Amino acid sequence: MEKENKNLTNFEAEEWRVGPKAFVSLVVAILFFSGMLTGIADMKWLSAFDYSTLAGKFGTMKTLGKDTFVGAGGIGARAGFLFALSLVPSVMLAIGCLEVLSYYGAIKAAHKLLTPLLRPLLGVPGLTGLALITDLQSTDAGAALTKELYDQELITKKELTIIGAWQYSGAGLINNYFAIGSALFSYLTVPLLLPFALMFVFKFVGAIYVRFILNTFYKEDFKNE
Amino acid sequence: MSNGATPAKMSANPFDIFVIGARKGFNIAINNLVPNILMAYAVAEILKLLGVMEFLGTLFGPAMTVFGLPGEAVTVILTAWLSSSASVGLAANMAANGILDATHITILMPCFFLLGAQLQYMGRLLGVADVPKKYWPLLMSASLLNALCAMLIMNYIFV
Numbered sequence: 001m002e003k004e005n006k007n008l009t010n011f012e013a014e015e016w017r018v019g020p021k022a023f024v025s026l027v028v029a030i031l032f033f034s035g036m037l038t039g040i041a042d043m044k045w046l047s048a049f050d051y052s053t054l055a056g057k058f059g060t061m062k063t064l065g066k067d068t069f070v071g072a073g074g075i076g077a078r079a080g081f082l083f084a085l086s087l088v089p090s091v092m093l094a095i096g097c098l099e100v101l102s103y104y105g106a107i108k109a110a111h112k113l114l115t116p117l118l119r120p121l122l123g124v125p126g127l128t129g130l131a132l133i134t135d136l137q138s139t140d141a142g143a144a145l146t147k148e149l150y151d152q153e154l155i156t157k158k159e160l161t162i163i164g165a166w167q168y169s170g171a172g173l174i175n176n177y178f179a180i181g182s183a184l185f186s187y188l189t190v191p192l193l194l195p196f197a198l199m200f201v202f203k204f205v206g207a208i209y210v211r212f213i214l215n216t217f218y219k220e221d222f223k224n225e
Numbered sequence: 226m227s228n229g230a231t232p233a234k235m236s237a238n239p240f241d242i243f244v245i246g247a248r249k250g251f252n253i254a255i256n257n258l259v260p261n262i263l264m265a266y267a268v269a270e271i272l273k274l275l276g277v278m279e280f281l282g283t284l285f286g287p288a289m290t291v292f293g294l295p296g297e298a299v300t301v302i303l304t305a306w307l308s309s310s311a312s313v314g315l316a317a318n319m320a321a322n323g324i325l326d327a328t329h330i331t332i333l334m335p336c337f338f339l340l341g342a343q344l345q346y347m348g349r350l351l352g353v354a355d356v357p358k359k360y361w362p363l364l365m366s367a368s369l370l371n372a373l374c375a376m377l378i379m380n381y382i383f384v
Contacts, residue, residue, distance in 0.1 A: 092250035099243060164360075
């Protein structure tokens with residue numbers, strides 16, 4: 001009991017203690033926003049810690065009829081903001097179409113095709129297919145489903161680990177690829193679906209590798225399963 | 226249009242469903258892409274001003290040639306481990322500045338996601354699903370292998 005009280009006061013004191021870290025961050029804050037770090041001739045690198053340098057500048061219309069509202073030659077936070085804004089329409093279109101396609105059963109069909117492959121490839125029961133397919137759309141929902149399978153004792157610890165490996169690398173693949181990756185689609189020199197297919201295949205490759213290690217290196221752990 | 230088997234709440238009209246999805250897309254773009262890419266652009270500026278980009282470029286130059294990438298690309302790969310969107314933003318920044326070209330972006334593409342956001346997903350995925358902590362390093366090594374092999378395949382077969 002006494003010990004507990006002591007901990008409590010310690011904890012309260014902790015909140016109000018002003019350590020060296022606090023003073024350092026105050027100094028950093030002042031320097032960062034003051035503008036003093038920019039324009040020092042010999043130490044140009046110091047401007048990396050200057051607020052207005054990092055805020056950067058918007059691009060400008062260098063080539064009329066070619067530059068979009070993002071402009072050309074922008075730098076820092078301002079350029080990043082406009083670039084990110086320019087991605088919004090393609091993300092909305094992609095996620096909107098995915099929503100319609102999954103409504104009409106695209107995901108269910110994929111589930112159906114995937115299920116018979118699970119036992120031979122990964123050594124996990126077909127009923128885990130839903131957790132895997134869900135992971136392609138939502139990392140969090142996939143993780144929750146996997147936990148449920150284990151809690152209901154439908155899969156063993158080893159199967160859980162293999163499924164975890166499949167989900168972990170390239171989690172939320174469909175949504176992440178079309179929402180985030182779309183920023184770079186215009187650069188792709190191969191068809192859009194090729195990197196996607198490759199990543200999907202590699203989810204299996206990684207899980208098979210994990211299955212192999214579990215069956216050899218960690219064999220002892222699963223003797224009782 | 227049949228709406229027999231659909232739940233009462235959700236409209237069966239494909240246009241309505243599209244709008245629901247587009248709204249999700251808007252939220253992802255505004256809440257995820259914009260802050261992450263803004264951060265990536267600021268970090269890229271810091272790395273450039275401090276000369277870190279150049280330093281890493283020469284340090285990792287030889288190793289990166291295996292993947293057909295310039296040495297600077299290593300910053301994108303390291304960032305991917307922390308966050309997919311930040312690494313995509315960084316790559317976009319480097320492409321705009323001529324450090325990476327279309328071929329490099331194509332090679333890097335699978336890496337952004339196969340290695341993507343491992344730090345975050347430790348909690349969100351491995352933690353939630355209760356994968357024993359003992360095997361987390363194994364799973365991470367699998368993701369890294371996936372990313373490296375996928376880049377090799379992109380480099381030697383597809384581009």
